[in-house]
Amino acid sequence: MKNYFSSDFRLGVLGGGQLGRMLLTETQKYDVFTVMLDPSKHAPCSEICNEFHCGDLMDYETVYQFGKSVDLLTIEIEHVNIEALKQLEKEGLKVYPQPSVLEIIQNKARQKQFYIENNIPTAPFQVFKIVEDLKSIEFPFVWKSAKFGYDGNGVKMIRHQKDLIGLPDGECIAEELIPFKNELAVIVARNENGEVSTYPVVEMEFHPVANQVEYVICPARIPEAVAQKARQTAMNVAEAYGHIGLLAVEMFQTENDEILINEVAPRTHNSGHYSIEASYTSQFEQHLRAILNLPLGKTESKVAGVMVNLVGAEGYSGVVRYENIEKIMEIEGVTPHIYGKKETRPFRKMGHVTIVNENMEEARRIAELVKKTIVVKSN
């Protein structure tokens, strides 16, 4: 067993955003020396990691040289240069999650194909190269760019031919629209020893009108049999990938209580933020345990948790100001997390708020109050 604690071991992280920032809480707790690479010199982690490097995550040479300076390499964002990671791995560096897994996940067409090959249920889809060809298939469907989609970018609901106007050419998938009861997610952790653990199922509750995720709720308000199926499916996905680290598996619960894989993120995930306050082991600690091949922590919750994202209000750009943050801090069990971005703009993810309570319905009620109260504005 390598001794990581207070040693000269160097953990490298590609990306230094909010996910990296919450990971730093854990590397600091264990005194694991952490080196980060991010294209922005004002990245949320720049001042508080042990050693910060500024550089392009998609540049082969930058990623390769960064990798040569560390003892183990992980990511907090999956849009990184895979070729550099493959070369580093070939030269003996441990890269978790593995480059081969990242390569599949980076490309949504390849990722969907992987589920077909591994008998993992997913919505039917077709792959296309140019927008023109999409006119031939039946409406409605969901268009997804094969690469670089995140937070709803690169995804569009296509109901009519006119919805195709303005879509960029390039590899994409057209996915059949499956009616579903719930969007669910399960975070799976897997270490080198092959130890696997799943977090409880969370539910993404959508705004009835805006069709945006408003609340992430743990545990999901679904029957136990459905929850078990979702956890088992997520575990099957992680085993199929042979993935080391954290894997966030997003799923649909269909009208017939089938579980279909939507997509995965090979890292800590927004759907697991509740775990910092609610779980015995936060997802960030679990990621660290997984990549360092330490025993995985207990994934169950101490209390119910609901998470609300803090995004920049429409109409405000510039130096951020959190209006009414002291009001929500008056409420028991409410914890704001501020990501350290100095400037807001509409819909930018600036932080999140976790609400924990022994009673789920109470947590959900408070979450609504929180959402109505705090506003991310600019000065």
Next chain:
Amino acid sequence: MKNYFSSDFRLGVLGGGQLGRMLLTETQKYDVFTVMLDPSKHAPCSEICNEFHCGDLMDYETVYQFGKSVDLLTIEIEHVNIEALKQLEKEGLKVYPQPSVLEIIQNKARQKQFYIENNIPTAPFQVFKIVEDLKSIEFPFVWKSAKFGYDGNGVKMIRHQKDLIGLPDGECIAEELIPFKNELAVIVARNENGEVSTYPVVEMEFHPVANQVEYVICPARIPEAVAQKARQTAMNVAEAYGHIGLLAVEMFQTENDEILINEVAPRTHNSGHYSIEASYTSQFEQHLRAILNLPLGKTESKVAGVMVNLVGAEGYSGVVRYENIEKIMEIEGVTPHIYGKKETRPFRKMGHVTIVNENMEEARRIAELVKKTIVVKSN
């Protein structure tokens, strides 16, 4: 309401040790820019605070100049230059806890006198200036140096005249030895608005032979009426001081279930470390809320907590190695905290381990297993 979050507000902290390090988790969560001063350039906080200054905490000019560079000043160690703090306060800087409170607490004779003046029950004592004079009083008693005692330093049980040999001259107190059932502690938080909250009572369980604190247990295994009296007494102490920030109040539960104040620490405290995992609000977050005049958080626990200190094993000095840390991490609900000190020496506080569980007896049982398993050695 001043907006502290992601703003140009600068929080200054005197001291950059492990308490500061755990506070940084909270300032990072809220994105409060944190500047720290510590005499050691390798202090646990040096690499991870936003801005680090190296300098002598007892030097007037160093502390004064540091204070001029920040918007609010707090401490993580109470042995700091009080005159500089008084001058800064006079010039309009908020210094929490207040210099006048620190001045009383820094001197144990003055502190004991304060309890007498405020009708707060404490063990009878006499003040002396030279060791020679101690020969005149009845044995046994507890000798305490008036200044700079911590972690058992500056405290000695005097049973015979020979125990006086080697004691340094200087102001000290001789305290009557009161038989007690338990050593208890309560952490109180108080903000500028006068809002006050107390944490549940914790119990310090001693090793039956070595007479050292082995476990800090929350909640204390005492009758509810005693717990209420302890919390009320701690609140009375905080109100008497008019203290802003956190105050850790150490108490004796006598054979007759009276509560006597032992001493206080005007800051986050070892007896509150369990709160990181067990409480709705960790003591470090609560300190931040208190000094920034934010609403105080909920102090109750989600689960039972037991804390074990990790101190350097006898016979080992040098580069630290945490033997069997992976073994204790296999146990559910066990979280090690490593303070970031690269070198161990006998009895040096290197970290702590928190054990949380829904069941207190189970947490206590695991704590014993943890204590037997992990050993802090050197390479």
